Amino acid sequence: MTLVSSKDLLIKARKENFAIPAFNVNNIEMGIAIKEAIEECKSPVILQVSQGNIKYIGFRFAVDLVKMIAKNTDMPVVLHLDHGNSFEQNIRCIQEGFTSLMFDGSKLPFEENIKITSKIVEIAHICNIPVEAELGKVLATEDNFNQDDVNNYMTNPQEALEFVNKTNVDSLAVAIGNIHRMKDKEVKLNIDILKEISNLVDIPLVLHGSSGVMIDSIKEGIKYGLAKINIATELNIAFRDGISEYINQNPNDSDVRKALSLGKQRVKEKVIFYLKEFDTINKA
Numbered sequence: 001m002t003l004v005s006s007k008d009l010l011i012k013a014r015k016e017n018f019a020i021p022a023f024n025v026n027n028i029e030m031g032i033a034i035k036e037a038i039e040e041c042k043s044p045v046i047l048q049v050s051q052g053n054i055k056y057i058g059f060r061f062a063v064d065l066v067k068m069i070a071k072n073t074d075m076p077v078v079l080h081l082d083h084g085n086s087f088e089q090n091i092r093c094i095q096e097g098f099t100s101l102m103f104d105g106s107k108l109p110f111e112e113n114i115k116i117t118s119k120i121v122e123i124a125h126i127c128n129i130p131v132e133a134e135l136g137k138v139l140a141t142e143d144n145f146n147q148d149d150v151n152n153y154m155t156n157p158q159e160a161l162e163f164v165n166k167t168n169v170d171s172l173a174v175a176i177g178n179i180h181r182m183k184d185k186e187v188k189l190n191i192d193i194l195k196e197i198s199n200l201v202d203i204p205l206v207l208h209g210s211s212g213v214m215i216d217s218i219k220e221g222i223k224y225g226l227a228k229i230n231i232a233t234e235l236n237i238a239f240r241d242g243i244s245e246y247i248n249q250n251p252n253d254s255d256v257r258k259a260l261s262l263g264k265q266r267v268k269e270k271v272i273f274y275l276k277e278f279d280t281i282n283k284a
């Protein structure tokens with residue numbers, strides 16, 4: 001199937017209180033695992049090209065990997081840029097046929113974030129491509145932070161309203177207690193702030209850093225406007241665990257495909273788990 005835009009998928013998800021998972025595709029095994037899972041579940045999916053994967057295998061391979069998965073399935077697949085780091089990178093992705101963009105200006109001053117996001121949105125919309133932006137700051141485990149920092153960087157609902165009105169952006173990543181690259185599920189989202197944001201802003205909202213958030217808290221968030229849930233760390237963990245399980249049990253087997261196959265199987269199970277939890281089944 002040809003790639004589809006994230007625009008209508010996310011609007012429908014927000015309206016009907018389900019969510020579309022957005023997975024980082026780090027290698028072919030993970031890509032095939034996701035493809036098999038969405039076919040079994042009849043689900044749409046967002047496949048992201050992350051900055052980490054651009055560094056890992058290069059932009060060309062990172063993009064072609066997602067395109068190859070999309071080409072080989074009848075399910076709707078979105079090709080999305082995760083944490084786009086510049087105006088130039090976003091424009092390059094328009095040329096490459098991305099069907100969903102992101103500019104992450106959350107580290108910039110508010111006005112500067114508005115300025116660059118608006119410029120990208122203006123051009124992307126001419127090409128019918130939706131844009132995600134981020135406001136507030138989703139910290140990462142490697143940042144040196146304490147709980148006060150997490151609270152201070154949360155998305156301000158009034159700013160969110162102003163930001164969305166001024167930029168005309170299509171979806172907004174929010175910081176509501178979520179943190180990137182956490183390995184344990186111990187965070188509860190600040191649902192009160194999320195409710196305030198979603199009362200003011202009617203576009204689909206996005207959750208980054210879902211790996212550290214308790215699943216019931218994510219599901220509650222989906223009731224209040226979260227329509228896209230980014231998942232990266234959890235799939236990496238599943239893949240790693242499958243591979244090491246095989247190698248531990250078969251230390252002398254040199255056919256690495258067998259170890260990778262168990263990794264792939266674990267990723268597939270994880271993807272199906274999320275499709276069920278987010279109510280994405282039969283939404284293709």
Ligand SMILES: [Zn+2]
Pocket residue numbers: 083138180208209230
């Ligand atoms: Zn993120």
